[in-house]
Amino acid sequence: MVNLTIDGIKVSVPEGSTILQAASEVGIKIPTLCFHPDQSIKANCRVCVCEVEGNRLLQAACAMPVFEGMVVKTRTPKVLEARKTILELILSNHPQDCLNCIRNGNCELQDLAQEYCIRENPFEYKVRGFEKDFSTPSLFRDQDKCILCRRCVEVCSVVQSVNALGLEGRGYDSMVVPTLGKALIDSPCIMCGQCIHACPVGAIGEIEQIDEFLAAVANPDKVVITQIAPAVRVAIAEEVGMMTGEMPMGTFVQGLRQIGFDHVLHTNFTADLTILEEGNELLKRLKEGGTLPMFTSCSPGWINFCETFYPDLLDNLSTCKSPQQMFGALVKTYWAEKMGIDPANIYSVSIMPCVAKKFEAARPEMNDSGYQDVDLVLTTREIGRLFRMSGLDFSRLPASDFDSWMGKYTGAAVIFGASGGVMEAALRTVYEVVTGKTLEDVNFVATRGITGIKEADVDLDGTVVKVAIANGLANARKLMEQVRAGESPYHFIEIMACPGGCIGGGGQPITKANVKRVERIEAIYAEDAGLPLRKSHDNPEVKTLYEEFLHEPLGHKSHELLHTHYHPKNKKFL
Amino acid sequence: MAEEMRIVLRNYGKIAPLKIDDYLTQGGYKSLEKARAMNTADLIAEVKKSNLRGRGGAGFNCGMKWSFAAGAQADQKYVICNADEGEPGTYKDRLIMENDPHTLIEGMAICAYAIGATQGYIYLRGEYPFLISTLNTAINQAREKGLVKNFDIEVRSGAGAYVCGEETALIESIEGKRGEPRFKPPYPPSEGLWSKPTIVNNVETFANIPVIIEKGADWYASIGNPAYPGTKVFTLTGDVNNRTFFEVPTSTTIREIVFQFGGGIPGGKKFKAVQIGGTSGAFIPEALLDTPVAFDSMSAIGATLGSGATFVIDESRDVVDVATRIAGFFEHESCGKCAPCREGTARTAELMEKINEGRGSNKDIALLEKLGNVMSYSCLCGLGQAAPAPVLTTIKHFKADYEAKFM
Ligand SMILES: Cc1cc2nc3c(=O)[nH]c(=O)nc-3n(C[C@H](O)[C@H](O)[C@H](O)COP(=O)(O)O)c2cc1C
Ligand code: SF4
Ligand code: SF4
Ligand code: SF4
Ligand code: SF4
Ligand code: FES
Numbered sequence: 010m011v012n013l014t015i016d017g018i019k020v021s022v023p024e025g026s027t028i029l030q031a032a033s034e035v036g037i038k039i040p041t042l043c044f045h046p047d048q049s050i051k052a053n054c055r056v057c058v059c060e061v062e063g064n065r066l067l068q069a070a071c072a073m074p075v076f077e078g079m080v081v082k083t084r085t086p087k088v089l090e091a092r093k094t095i096l097e098l099i100l101s102n103h104p105q106d107c108l109n110c111i112r113n114g115n116c117e118l119q120d121l122a123q124e125y126c127i128r129e130n131p132f133e134y135k136v137r138g139f140e141k142d143f144s145t146p147s148l149f150r151d152q153d154k155c156i157l158c159r160r161c162v163e164v165c166s167v168v169q170s171v172n173a174l175g176l177e178g179r180g181y182d183s184m185v186v187p188t189l190g191k192a193l194i195d196s197p198c199i200m201c202g203q204c205i206h207a208c209p210v211g212a213i214g215e216i217e218q219i220d221e222f223l224a225a226v227a228n229p230d231k232v233v234i235t236q237i238a239p240a241v242r243v244a245i246a247e248e249v250g251m252m253t254g255e256m257p258m259g260t261f262v263q264g265l266r267q268i269g270f271d272h273v274l275h276t277n278f279t280a281d282l283t284i285l286e287e288g289n290e291l292l293k294r295l296k297e298g299g300t301l302p303m304f305t306s307c308s309p310g311w312i313n314f315c316e317t318f319y320p321d322l323l324d325n326l327s328t329c330k331s332p333q334q335m336f337g338a339l340v341k342t343y344w345a346e347k348m349g350i351d352p353a354n355i356y357s358v359s360i361m362p363c364v365a366k367k368f369e370a371a372r373p374e375m376n377d378s379g380y381q382d383v384d385l386v387l388t389t390r391e392i393g394r395l396f397r398m399s400g401l402d403f404s405r406l407p408a409s410d411f412d413s414w415m416g417k418y419t420g421a422a423v424i425f426g427a428s429g430g431v432m433e434a435a436l437r438t439v440y441e442v443v444t445g446k447t448l449e450d451v452n453f454v455a456t457r458g459i460t461g462i463k464e465a466d467v468d469l470d471g472t473v474v475k476v477a478i479a480n481g482l483a484n485a486r487k488l489m490e491q492v493r494a495g496e497s498p499y500h501f502i503e504i505m506a507c508p509g510g511c512i513g514g515g516g517q518p519i520t521k522a523n524v525k526r527v528e529r530i531e532a533i534y535a536e537d538a539g540l541p542l543r544k545s546h547d548n549p550e551v552k553t554l555y556e557e558f559l560h561e562p563l564g565h566k567s568h569e570l571l572h573t574h575y576h577p578k579n580k581k582f583l
Numbered sequence: 584m585a586e587e588m589r590i591v592l593r594n595y596g597k598i599a600p601l602k603i604d605d606y607l608t609q610g611g612y613k614s615l616e617k618a619r620a621m622n623t624a625d626l627i628a629e630v631k632k633s634n635l636r637g638r639g640g641a642g643f644n645c646g647m648k649w650s651f652a653a654g655a656q657a658d659q660k661y662v663i664c665n666a667d668e669g670e671p672g673t674y675k676d677r678l679i680m681e682n683d684p685h686t687l688i689e690g691m692a693i694c695a696y697a698i699g700a701t702q703g704y705i706y707l708r709g710e711y712p713f714l715i716s717t718l719n720t721a722i723n724q725a726r727e728k729g730l731v732k733n734f735d736i737e738v739r740s741g742a743g744a745y746v747c748g749e750e751t752a753l754i755e756s757i758e759g760k761r762g763e764p765r766f767k768p769p770y771p772p773s774e775g776l777w778s779k780p781t782i783v784n785n786v787e788t789f790a791n792i793p794v795i796i797e798k799g800a801d802w803y804a805s806i807g808n809p810a811y812p813g814t815k816v817f818t819l820t821g822d823v824n825n826r827t828f829f830e831v832p833t834s835t836t837i838r839e840i841v842f843q844f845g846g847g848i849p850g851g852k853k854f855k856a857v858q859i860g861g862t863s864g865a866f867i868p869e870a871l872l873d874t875p876v877a878f879d880s881m882s883a884i885g886a887t888l889g890s891g892a893t894f895v896i897d898e899s900r901d902v903v904d905v906a907t908r909i910a911g912f913f914e915h916e917s918c919g920k921c922a923p924c925r926e927g928t929a930r931t932a933e934l935m936e937k938i939n940e941g942r943g944s945n946k947d948i949a950l951l952e953k954l955g956n957v958m959s960y961s962c963l964c965g966l967g968q969a970a971p972a973p974v975l976t977t978i979k980h981f982k983a984d985y986e987a988k989f990m
Contacts, residue, residue, distance in 0.1 A: 050766060051766075052766035052921070052963060053920050053921045053922065053963065054921070054922050055921055055922055055923050055961050055962070055963065056922075058960075058961050065960060066960045066961075066968065067960045067961050069766070069963075072766045074768060087960075090953070090957065091923075091957045091960065091961045094923075094953060094954060094957040094961075095922055095923050095957065095961060098922060098923060098926035098927055098930060098954075099922050099926060101926065101930065102926070131950050132930050132950075133930075133933065156922070157919070157922070157925070176761060178919070179744070179917070179918055179919050180914060180915065180916070180917035180918065180919040180925055180928065180929070181914060181917065181919065181925055181926070181928070181929040182919070183918075183919030183920075183925060
């Protein structure tokens with residue numbers, strides 16, 4: 010342990026700690042901008058500077074290691090003046106656009122401007138005036154608001170191994186730019202949206218489609234229906250000032266009805282369905298010597314990644330569409346028929362933790378229902394805004410239940426929201442299908458958690474199935490390289506593009522630290538544990554769907570509506 | 584009366600640079616042999632005792648730096664010679680490399696032995712392509728004669744950016760990355776090139792080593808200013824009669840540099856100011872000319888010794904205009920990594936232009952001072968920390984010149 014004094018308070022911290030860490034031990038808050046708890050030290054914004062006795066230079070608290078006997082002062086006039094001046098410098102070319110900004114109220118720079126009483130900036134106000142980049146259907150970039158902290162660059166290269174963002178120019182002309190092209194769409198970007206979480210300000214955000222939703226609600230001819238992805242419920246609470254996982258499902262459903270949805274259904278229904286299709290696909294491949302390992306296909310960021318970087322492995326991808334797209338195809342066929350609604354009038358909205366889903370829904374091949382299967386994707390954050398706009402008080406909303414048909418689900422579907430969940434759900438079903446026995450303990454704990462790569466051997470009555478799970482695409486890349494080299498020992502691999510799985514998706518409430526993701530994962534498994542049905546094949550509505558409509562997994566109708574093929578993305582850089 | 588004393592330039596004009604036998608005749612590579620006969624701890628202790636301090640600008644005790652790298656455990660260590668010499672008006676490193684390349688190689692080889700490195704790099708200023716073959720020829724000669732044994736040196740051409748002279752930016756550049764400084768610690772002697780212990784020293788620093796080993800630490804420590812002993816090469820530019828170079832003990836005063844060695848101001852004009860240490864050096868007025876050029880005495884007057892570049896201006900020059908141009912230089916050379924320098928150099932340049940064009944006021948001067956001070960202790964690397972010095976010192980010493988610009 011190292012002993013030091015911060016603002017007169019004695020503190021002992023482990024060797025190698027930074028001033029910032031030591032200060033937080035004793036409740037002293039030091040402002041930061043480039044610091045990110047899960048990233049490497051950048052030390053480039055300098056707003057965290059402090060005085061260290063014996064040193065003429067101020068030291069960056071986020072970077073400076075403590076030493077025995079160190080005396081730190083975090084709020085001397087010299088320190089405060091330096092921080093304020095640096096903020097003024099940063100703000101002098103930053104658009105004064107808070108009122109219109111997607112991060113208004115949730116912006117690290119805005120918070121600091123407030124805390125440091127920035128009033129009249131002494132430096133001349135000079136905005137660079139770059140054009141905003143709206144080239145992708147998932148996320149936009151507003152270069153003018155970029156404060157060059159580089160957190161997005163790191164997440165895109167280190168966590169995702171995509172390298173879609175890089176630095177260009179020097180000095181005052183430095184910019185974070187899409188690599189290999191002027192627009193983000195020309196870069197290798199796979200639209201996961203992790204850079205949105207990494208960004209302290211409003212320089213990157215989701216393509217917001219609230220107005221499209223409101224227009225559909227206003228249109229009397231439209232039947233506006235929604236499906237909710239499993240990861241959304243645990244996080245939506247955060248958007249309305251509740252603790253993670255605290256909003257009961259019934260309250261959430263009521264909230265959605267209040268903001269104008271005519272029918273509230275659940276993606277969990279098709280998550281269960283996915284398990285039956287994908288589980289049977291796996292068994293078929295195992296039996297018939299199909300391409301192995303089979304990869305899950307429910308994460309659209311991962312699909313984009315596979316198409317872009319591993320087009321040679323597309324045959325390994327399960328042909329199952331993601332639950333969102335299965336749902337989209339069924340709502341305008343099966344459900345419409347059952348409800349007696351003209352599918353042409355259905356406006357199908359999905360509520361997703363994900364921005365890549367916006368891209369997926371717009372894929373031209375996703376029209377097997379005869380219409381674009383999903384009309385609009387709203388992220389958890391956008392729903393949060395709609396809730397706030399509508400002035401809902403969630404502590405008093407009466408609970409409501411999902412509509413019947415495509416609203417029922419099991420715990421197996423709920424855990425789709427966390428890394429390892431699809432695998433666990435599949436194993437619960439596959440085990441029973443293969444062995445014909447009842448699974449005594451449905452918990453496959455080895456598949457759970459935020460660890461980058463997890464693996465497990467599952468004994469299916471003598472046949473051992475080897476599985477692996479990766480979250481974050483840099484981890485996925487490691488597994489893919491093994492497959493490409495012909496050295497993969499696995500039969501089945503689950504990949505989620507986002508760290509922690511969908512609960513950490515690019516459309517979730519802004520999530521700076523992985524500890525938040527871990528909290529959401531816990532909430533997901535708690536929900537699963539509390540449900541009466543926890544195996545997808547026990548979902549009664551899914552059973553009915555097969556009896557009435559699909560007839561059998563992997564059958565003719567399934568192939569028509571629920572399966573697809575992906576194609577290499579011939580990006581010019583490859 | 585101060586006198587020239589040649590240590591690093593001892594062979595200047597006396598040998599044919601690319602005749603290794605000439606160098607050997609002058610006692611060349613004897614020091615390497617002698618060093619190799621010592622145990623490394625004694626060798627480093629000797630360098631430490633000489634109190635040789637880095638000639639690249641930061642003035643760190645050379646032997647001390649080596650001891651950190653020597654003490655670090657690693658399978659590989661590196662010796663890098665900083666020959667980036669990006670400071671306008673400076674050419675002392677070029678003089679050494681051009682006229683006596685073997686002295687540099689010998690100094691580096693002694694360092695390599697001391698810390699246990701087998702690979703060296705010379706990071707050569709991009710504008711010195713003509714020196715690549717000189718250095719490579721000399722390296723080959725030393726190798727062929729078996730003088731440097733298992734130590735190999737590669738010449739790397741610089742990226743042309745001023746900031747790449749900063750040791751960690753230089754390392755990044757050798758690693759093929761954007762030439763930007765790293766946060767320190769870790770310092771290069773513990774984690775440098777490819778994260779291995781690395782010594783980065785200036786050309787002039789290395790060139791002192793063979794002589795220190797030959798004549799002993801005590802001899803060296805007794806030359807010049809005791810706190811910063813030895814000699815320093817100065818290169819004179821601007822309004823002086825002798826725009827030349829010379830090597831003098833560090834006890835020499837600024838006045839002697841300008842008026843004795845420099846021969847004073849041409850055309851009977853009066854002295855206005857001198858900037859020492861390169862573009863980021865302080866402007867020093869007449870009243871402070873009796874300061875010795877040694878590192879700490881310069882620090883005491885808020886100036887730096889830096890590379891020893893000396894730029895003299897006479898009374899006919901417009902200091903505000905000069906400082907404005909310098910501000911423009913730093914706006915251009917900021918690497919852009921850290922906020923106070925990236926934005927601050929640009930704002931400094933903007934405010935200086937405003938004043939220089941007659942649109943300024945005392946408010947702008949006050950803002951420049953605040954900004955300059957904040958930059959000097961908040962920026963990530965030496966570039967941003969030193970960049971405000973010309974502005975701050977001209978405001979301090981020549982305020983009237985600024986005020987004369989107001990309309
Ligand atoms: C902006 C900047 C530029 C520098 N340029 C040089 C240079 O051109 N040559 C040099 O030797 N040192 C330069 N330095 C100093 C180096 O970072 C480092 O301190 C030096 O190479 C160490 O060698 P020394 O101990 O022998 O002086 C520069 C420092 C900064 C901050
Ligand atoms: S990024 Fe932050 S500070 Fe900038 S306009 Fe948006 S909310 Fe305001
Ligand atoms: S969305 Fe994902 S892939 Fe695209 S730039 Fe952001 S982090 Fe990189
Ligand atoms: S876009 Fe955001 S995360 Fe990326 S460098 Fe700019 S401010 Fe930082
Ligand atoms: S001080 Fe300037 S040159 Fe140094 S790291 Fe910061 S921006 Fe780059
Ligand atoms: S938070 Fe420490 S320098 Fe940015």
